[in-house]
Amino acid sequence: MNWGVFEGLLSGVNKYSTAFGRIWLSLVFIFRLLVYVVAAERVWSDDHKDFDCNTRQPGCGNVCFDHFFPVSHIRLWALQLILVTCPSLLVIMHVAYREAKEQRHRAAGGDDCRRIYPNPGKKRGGLWWTYLLSLIFKAGVDMVFLYIFYRFYRNYTLPRVVKCELPPCPNMVDCFISRPTEKNIFTLFMVVTTCVCVVLSLVEAAYLIGKRCRECVLASSGESCQHSQDCALSHAEPAGTGGQVFHGADYKPPTASIPLTASSPSTLPEEEEDLP
Numbered sequence: 001m002n003w004g005v006f007e008g009l010l011s012g013v014n015k016y017s018t019a020f021g022r023i024w025l026s027l028v029f030i031f032r033l034l035v036y037v038v039a040a041e042r043v044w045s046d047d048h049k050d051f052d053c054n055t056r057q058p059g060c061g062n063v064c065f066d067h068f069f070p071v072s073h074i075r076l077w078a079l080q081l082i083l084v085t086c087p088s089l090l091v092i093m094h095v096a097y098r099e100a101k102e103q104r105h106r107a108a109g110g111d112d113c114r115r116i117y118p119n120p121g122k123k124r125g126g127l128w129w130t131y132l133l134s135l136i137f138k139a140g141v142d143m144v145f146l147y148i149f150y151r152f153y154r155n156y157t158l159p160r161v162v163k164c165e166l167p168p169c170p171n172m173v174d175c176f177i178s179r180p181t182e183k184n185i186f187t188l189f190m191v192v193t194t195c196v197c198v199v200l201s202l203v204e205a206a207y208l209i210g211k212r213c214r215e216c217v218l219a220s221s222g223e224s225c226q227h228s229q230d231c232a233l234s235h236a237e238p239a240g241t242g243g244q245v246f247h248g249a250d251y252k253p254p255t256a257s258i259p260l261t262a263s264s265p266s267t268l269p270e271e272e273e274d275l276p
Contacts, residue, residue, distance in 0.1 A: 016091055020204035024197055031193045036077055040186050044074045050178030057170055064164035064175050070152060077190060080145045087134030094130045132208055139201040142194050156191050157184050
């Protein structure tokens with residue numbers, strides 16, 4: 001497998017991820033992928049060759065090795081890394097589908113047409129569900145492989161000596177594992193990093209769900225406030241009156257007393273002329 005191409009594809013997820021997603025990617029590349037390629041693969045390269053049993057019976061060593069190590073650590077970790085990183089590739093494919101759909105829409109309607117996806121990489125609609133399901137899938141895959149490792153290798157550790165009495169072994173024989181301490185250190189390291197990745201995936205999923213719930217609550221509260229304002233305006237200004245207020249038939253407009261001035265006419269002089 002070309003790990004350089006694999007790493008280049010996954011690095012594109014960085015710009016579509018949250019802060020927790022970027023931490024998860026860094027942890028996967030530095031503490032899992034690089035450790036697997038640089039160190040762990042060499043440690044387990046001689047596990048079958050250096051598995052020695054104190055017998056010369058043909059086939060006894062192969063049968064005992066297959067019984068105690070049904071699946072190699074290296075192959076399990078490689079399968080785990082592939083399954084864990086595939087959902088991130090699905091996110092990239094979903095964003096690429098959005099961008100291609102937007103380009104076809106603009107080519108058909110012109111540059112002035114309304115855009116389907118103003119920001120194709122924004123986690124809204126189907127992309128939000130794709131991203132959330134990818135987080136749940138990654139956490140589930142890691143937990144399943146943790147259980148598989150625990151079932152195959154108790155307490156995630158390898159013993160120094162194993163006793164085997166499976167046929168064609170003539171009797172109970174002792175078989176010795178090469179470099180058990182170094183393998184235990186790498187196994188525990190990979191288990192710890194896997195647990196941290198599970199926690200990060202679950203925290204990121206909780207963050208996305210909480211953020212979406214907060215946006216829904218704010219949107220509903222904004223709509224309720226707008227509705228209450230509209231109701232208040234409708235009660236203060238009846239519909240169809242155009243802002244006019246109608247009164248009953250017995251309504252009398254108020255009268256204001258006008259003060260007398262020098263220029264205003266007066267009836268007093270006329271009364272004085274009629275006097276004898």
